[in-house]
Amino acid sequence: MTNAGNNYLELSMPAGDTIKVLRQSHPRARRLRLTVTSGGARVSYPEGTHPAQVFAFLRKHANWLERKLDELQIDQGPPPLRAGVPTLIPLRGETTRLSWRDGAYPRVELDGERLILTVPKPHNKRALGAANSLLHAYLHAQIRRDVSRYLARYAEDLGRAPSGVRIKPLKSLWGSLDSRDRITLDLALALAPPEALKYVVVHELCHLRVRDHSARFWTLVGSLYPEWRDQRDWLKLRGHALKAELARLIGG
Amino acid sequence: MWFRNLSLFRFSKSAAKNLKSLESKIAERRLRPCGPIEIATEGFLSPYGRDQDVLLHEVGKCALITVAREEKLLPNTVVNEELSARLKKISEKAGRKIGSSERKRIKDEVLTDLLPRAFTRVSKRNAYLDMENGWLAVDTASRKAAEACTTLIREALGSFPAVPLVAEESPRVLMTHWLTSGKPPAGLALGDECELRDSADGGATVRCRRQDLESEEIREHLKSGKQVFQLGLVFQDRLGFSLDEDLIVRKLRFLDLVQNELGDIEGDSAMAELDAHFALMTLELGRLYEQLEQWFGLPRPTDR
Numbered sequence: 001m002t003n004a005g006n007n008y009l010e011l012s013m014p015a016g017d018t019i020k021v022l023r024q025s026h027p028r029a030r031r032l033r034l035t036v037t038s039g040g041a042r043v044s045y046p047e048g049t050h051p052a053q054v055f056a057f058l059r060k061h062a063n064w065l066e067r068k069l070d071e072l073q074i075d076q077g078p079p080p081l082r083a084g085v086p087t088l089i090p091l092r093g094e095t096t097r098l099s100w101r102d103g104a105y106p107r108v109e110l111d112g113e114r115l116i117l118t119v120p121k122p123h124n125k126r127a128l129g130a131a132n133s134l135l136h137a138y139l140h141a142q143i144r145r146d147v148s149r150y151l152a153r154y155a156e157d158l159g160r161a162p163s164g165v166r167i168k169p170l171k172s173l174w175g176s177l178d179s180r181d182r183i184t185l186d187l188a189l190a191l192a193p194p195e196a197l198k199y200v201v202v203h204e205l206c207h208l209r210v211r212d213h214s215a216r217f218w219t220l221v222g223s224l225y226p227e228w229r230d231q232r233d234w235l236k237l238r239g240h241a242l243k244a245e246l247a248r249l250i251g252g
Numbered sequence: 253m254w255f256r257n258l259s260l261f262r263f264s265k266s267a268a269k270n271l272k273s274l275e276s277k278i279a280e281r282r283l284r285p286c287g288p289i290e291i292a293t294e295g296f297l298s299p300y301g302r303d304q305d306v307l308l309h310e311v312g313k314c315a316l317i318t319v320a321r322e323e324k325l326l327p328n329t330v331v332n333e334e335l336s337a338r339l340k341k342i343s344e345k346a347g348r349k350i351g352s353s354e355r356k357r358i359k360d361e362v363l364t365d366l367l368p369r370a371f372t373r374v375s376k377r378n379a380y381l382d383m384e385n386g387w388l389a390v391d392t393a394s395r396k397a398a399e400a401c402t403t404l405i406r407e408a409l410g411s412f413p414a415v416p417l418v419a420e421e422s423p424r425v426l427m428t429h430w431l432t433s434g435k436p437p438a439g440l441a442l443g444d445e446c447e448l449r450d451s452a453d454g455g456a457t458v459r460c461r462r463q464d465l466e467s468e469e470i471r472e473h474l475k476s477g478k479q480v481f482q483l484g485l486v487f488q489d490r491l492g493f494s495l496d497e498d499l500i501v502r503k504l505r506f507l508d509l510v511q512n513e514l515g516d517i518e519g520d521s522a523m524a525e526l527d528a529h530f531a532l533m534t535l536e537l538g539r540l541y542e543q544l545e546q547w548f549g550l551p552r553p554t555d556r
Contacts, residue, residue, distance in 0.1 A: 105432045106477040120475055130477025133451035137479055140451075141422030145549070148418040152551040156264050161413040161553075163399045164498075180399065 009043070011058050013066060021058060021065075025049070032057045036068040037172055037240065071237075081248050083131060084123035090245060091115065092142065093193025106130040108138045132251035139190035139250070143167050146194055147185065150201045154224060160208040169246060174235060175200045177207040188246040192235070199231035253299075253529045255378065258493075258501035258537070259398035261388040261414035264553035268383040270409060274315065275308045277408045282307065283320045288368040292323035294404055297376060300523055311527065313384035314534040319377050319401050324370040326363075334362045377401060380534065386552045387541055388414050393502045413553065417499045420549025424451075424497045427480040434466050436485070437547055442466070443484025445494060448473050487540055499548065510536055 011019045021034075022042040029046045032054065036042075045054055058065070081087065086099045096115050103118035110116075117134060119127040147165060155161040163181040170176075170186040177183055183204045189197045202225045210217040221228050283295030297320040298304035309316040338358055339350050350358070379390040379401050388405075390398045406412040430436040431446070442465045448458045458473055465484070482496040484503075492505040514532060544550060 105474055107429075107432070119477075126476070129450075133455065133477050133479070136451040137422065137424055137428075141425050144418055144422050145420040148420050148549065148551060151415050151418055152262075152553045155413050155415050156266070156553040159411050159413055161415045163402070164395060164416045165418050 009054070009058065011062060011065070013062060019062075019065060019069065023054065034058070034061055034065065035172075036065065037243070039171075041065055041069065078245055078248050081128065081131070081251075083119065083125075083128040089115070089249060090191045090242065092190065093196070100131075106134050108134045129251070132249070136187070136250040139187055139246075140167055142190040143185060143187065143197065146197055147201055150198055151205075154202055154205050157224060158205055158209065160205070162205065162208065169250065171243075174239065175204045177204045181208060186243075187250070188239075188242045191242045191245055192239070195227070196231045196235055199225060199228050199235075202228065253378070253526050254504075254506055254533060255389065255391040255537075256504055257391055257393040258504060259390045259392050259395065260417050260499065260501075260541075261390075261398075261402060262417065262550065262552050263386045263388060263412070263414045265386065267413055267553070268386055270412070271315070271381060271383055274317075274381075274409065278307050278317065278405075281404070281408045283322060283374075286322050286324055286372055289364055290324070291326075291367070292321060294319070294321045294400070296320065296404070296408070299378065300526065302374070309526065309530060311531045311534060314380055314382050314530070316378060316380045316530050317405075319379060319404050320374055321400075322372055322374045324367055325373055326366055326370040331359070331362055331366065334366065335359050338362065379405075380530075382534065382538065382541070385538070385541065389537065393500050395498075395500075415553055417548075417550055419499060420551070421547070422497075423495070423499055423548055424479050424481060426548065427483045427495070427497075428474070431465060431470070431480050431483065432474050437543075439488045439543060441486040441489075443486050443492060443494065445482075445484035446470070446480060447482035447496075448478040449481045450478055487543070490536060491540060499544065499550075506533070506536065 007022055007024075009021045009023050011021055013019060019041060022040060024042060024044045025047045026044045027047055029044050032043065032045045032049070034041065034043050034057070043054060043058060045057075079087075084100050086097060088095050089098050090096070094113075096110075096113060098115045098117065100123065101116055101118045102121045104120060105118070106120065107118045108115065109118075115138075117131050119130050119134075121127070144167065147167075151161070151165070162177070162183045164183070166182060166184045167187055168184065169188065170184070173186065174189065175183060175185045183201075185197075185200060185204075189200060203221055206217060206220045206224065210220055218228075278296040281295045283297050284293055286293050296307050297318045298306050299309045299316045299318045300306065307317065335355075335358060338361075339355065342358070343350055377391055377397060379388065381388050388402065390401045392398050392401070402412070402414050405414075430440075431442070434442075436442060444463055444465065445461045446459075446463070446465055448470075450456045456478070458478065459482075460470070463470070480497075482494055482502075484492075484494045486492050486507070490507055490509045492503070492507055494502045496502065510532065514528060
């Protein structure tokens, strides 16, 4: 194990390869914590923790880390989006072809099973920026459409309604409910099958009644959406790939 | 009485049925004056004025209510000044530093002394419920104020699942299309203001007023990929407003065609005037909601 630069630790594995782990001290951290997201592995620890302790912690969990990284296939993330180059993207759980066209006003439309991006030529960095924001708006619109239907149905069943719905890219969560009853949903859910989005919406709506993840909460979720378990498993398994995919589509 | 802004919510038929008891329920929550050491109170007032008894004004299936908040005006600077004067006095007298818990206690004392002497201010906000079609409209552009209003109704009724508008068609995409094509749907004309933004976080923003929206400058912005976040519109030459991507209606104006229809109001009491204005306003807005529902897809919550 070596100290690679200021922010990364390099963990050498028995097989000979190394894993880079981002290290971050945090003033409010109580214990050592190792997380793996589409952005890579990260270890956070309370300020003033001895480096040897961090190293020991990483070594202890090296196998887990390797397995998780394999599951997420972070090493082979999707290639970056390039203006003018057609590619395949997941959209509402289906693989969809993304193609490019030339036109005066940037626009995006779904033509059968093809998503067509129209951007003015030349297809350079500026066009890519326009494409990123178009895709952002398109995915936003997709989620809105589904959510408005789910809300109209489930808010009535539940007898409670959120005070608002926000949709934006979230780093690790799929959705959240704040203390003012506003729901926030991850934009990446537009790439997932509609059933997964439905599960997240129902999950957050149920928090309007039960604010924790107790057995009572899951019973409530089950009463509104009996197949929730499948969707939760799907998100756990495939979700990180979607978040990585979203990052390449909307930039950033 | 004319609403200047609209924050809209939708509710189901069964929720509308529960509203039958609205008048008696809100009577229990009439605004009461702040007690001597209370910072604020919230409740309902009569739409006719503070000294009137009736809390609900009904025309057909629409009910007008007024939510109000009475709060004490006690600026923080005044509290802090008094607090530091007292702390100084005590520390000089005792010759020691004042600890945080003692400081907190003294601050509470200051509040208790100053609150009974503070001025009070009442802020009122109108809202109306269209029980037939399931709309709640609050006269505000502020999300926080609109939420406060629904919370108050919810507290009065026990349960009131009013859903904020989440459109099936993204307003951003649809309004951008209206502007790029120069063809808003029938009955709608482009106004003279808009806000264009890059969708990315921290992206560029352009706001224009008194601007020809079909001019070359605007087209250039649209060509670079900016999208419409707020758009000035004129509905059937009768209503002028600015619509944003959360479907909040701002700067609502009832144009001459509507004002002319008002004609002479029989009797000149304030009540007759309010009745006439409210009847006309709900009629006009009812037409607008119908269209908003069609353009953007705003399903009414359903009972199962």
